[in-house]
Amino acid sequence: MKSKCLECLSIDYDVINFEFVSDKKKPNGEAIIIKDAEMCRCQKCGSEWMSGAQIKALNEKIEELSYESLTPARIAEIRESMPFKTKADAAKFFCFNHKAFIKWEKGYSSPNKSADLLMRLVARSEENFNFVKELHDKAFRFDLADYHFLVKAEAVQVDEMNEHTYENNNATRSKEDKSYLWMINPTDNTADDYAMPMAA
């Protein structure tokens, strides 16, 4: 998207490079210096600014350079802290390639960001570990109750529908009692619009 001079509002500008030194550090403690950061310089008045896209690009570079992935030693520690008999068992649990831990712990390759994130999540709590174990036990069958935010979102939907129904029907039922939603059949709606999975 075209940018525009903040001082004189001219749309004639050059894109110039400059060196940006970030407050953030690389994982090894080195300063993060972006040598080819971009900004705009107005051809008319000479004032300089960064467009939204330039700021975003710079932030992404800094984020990438400051990102600290798990080291081979950490990966080994994390795996050994959990109840796996072999590296292959651990790999299976995480749905990684069966040689993943062998390669990562020897430093032949590194986990990608999502694998790194998954190890951190599973190692974080017994609850997270057990959830993955349960998923394996039930062959990854989907169960709404497993998903906190989804359960919450559905509850909000039911509440909103309740309020809507109160207004329309002047109902006097308890807000906690949602069972009647199954039975109503408003003239301007089909019953299907109100059908929803009931909590057991």
Ligand SMILES: [Zn+2]
């Ligand atoms: Zn200008």
